Amino acid sequence: MKSIRMLATALALAIPAAAMAAGPIVVHRDPGCGCCEKWAAQARAEFKRQMRMVDDAxxxxxxxxxxxxxxxxxxxxxxxDGMAFEGHVPIAEMKRVLAQRPRGVAGLAVAGMPIGSAGMEVPGTAPQAYSVMAFGPAGQKVYSRRIGAK
Structure with missing residues (x-):
């Protein structure tokens, strides 16, 4: 009987998390930004979820x-899923932080628009090195260092 109650509790806790993960991705972008569309197409393909683009001045x-x-x-x-991702954050890093949910991290950011980052690929141009930064109540720290989108 105790194991049935534990199973029921586990299922009850898992259902809201699964339901939350199924929600659409909402992207607020500078109106008319073309690279945002390229990044969003990659995110939509990798997450296999609906995405809503919002032009936000x-x-x-x-x-x-x-x-x-x-x-x-x-x-x-x-x-x-309640976390914020600023700029051209690699999709793999988004998935990793969403799976890990590190304490004190509200999201990830890639400052500026580094050449070669997700959505900023330029054929024939060497990708730039950049940092993916974690931010939140715990402060700011380098989450990963990257060259290119992958």
């Missing part, structure tokens, strides 16, 4: 609400 308010440090601001912000 006042993204500063969104950045403040999610605690995105000013030095990390880029051209778009994606909200995925």
């Amino acid at each position: 006042n993204r500063a308010t969104l950045s403040a609400r999610y605690g995105i440090p000013a030095q990390f601001v880029s051209c778009h912000t994606a909200i995925v």
Whole structure:
């Protein structure tokens, strides 16, 4: 009987998490930004979820609400399962942080628009090195260092 109650509790806790993960990805972007569309297409393909693009001329308010440090601001912000992803964050890093949910991390950011990052691939041009930064109540730290999108 005790094992049935434990199983029922585990299922009850798992259902809301699964339901939350099935929600759409919402991307707030600078109006008319073309590289955001390229990044979003990659994210949509990798996550296999619906995505809603929002042209947002006042993204500063969104950045403040999610605690995105000013030095990390880029051209778009994606909200995925309650976490914020600023700029051209590699999809693999998004999946990793969503799976790990490190304490004190509200999201990841890639400042600027590094050549070769997700959505910023330029044929014939060497990709730039860049840092994927974690931010949140625990502060800011380098989550990973990358060259290119993969």
